[in-house]
Amino acid sequence: METDKRNFLLLRGLMREQRHWEKFPQLLQARFPEARIITLDIPGNGLHYQCLSPKSISKITDCLRSELYSSSHVGPINIIALSMGGMAAIDWMCRYRSEITSAVLINTSASSCSPFFQRLRWQNYPAIIKLIFLGHQRQERKILELTSHLHRNDTDLLER
Numbered sequence: 001m002e003t004d005k006r007n008f009l010l011l012r013g014l015m016r017e018q019r020h021w022e023k024f025p026q027l028l029q030a031r032f033p034e035a036r037i038i039t040l041d042i043p044g045n046g047l048h049y050q051c052l053s054p055k056s057i058s059k060i061t062d063c064l065r066s067e068l069y070s071s072s073h074v075g076p077i078n079i080i081a082l083s084m085g086g087m088a089a090i091d092w093m094c095r096y097r098s099e100i101t102s103a104v105l106i107n108t109s110a111s112s113c114s115p116f117f118q119r120l121r122w123q124n125y126p127a128i129i130k131l132i133f134l135g136h137q138r139q140e141r142k143i144l145e146l147t148s149h150l151h152r153n154d155t156d157l158l159e160r
Helices: 024-031 057-070 084-095 122-131 136-147 155-159
Strands: 007-011 036-040 077-082 100-106
Touching: 007 024, 007 084, 024 036, 036 057, 057 084, 077 084, 084 100, 122 136, 136 155
Parallel strands: 007 036, 007 077, 077 100
Antiparallel strands: none
């Protein structure tokens, strides 16, 4: 692969969609003008909100690969993935090594490395359980509070 012709795949996590990257794809494109920047949504989220979410990371990976290759994609990819998107990236790298050039994994975890109770702060369990019962706007506010110290009260970001 030529260094000036990179392919970047951006993957978000649970209950998130490509829209949540905000301006990052445009900033990445400005840094790598010849690159192809690809954003995909996990089934059950974003453009695929009406699809059933797969019950395993490997099935999520298979759905993402299928969508990527149905879009006439050619060549290896560099993945930038967040949270559950990172779990799919790890699975992808393990099963289809030749398709991935590099990966940046942000706030992800792997069940093979540690049990869930070591991957989530126990202090957040009550707030995470409450998310199930909150309306959409309150869910988003709580997720922002749990995941960002810098922007936890940013109403403009919450609206977007």
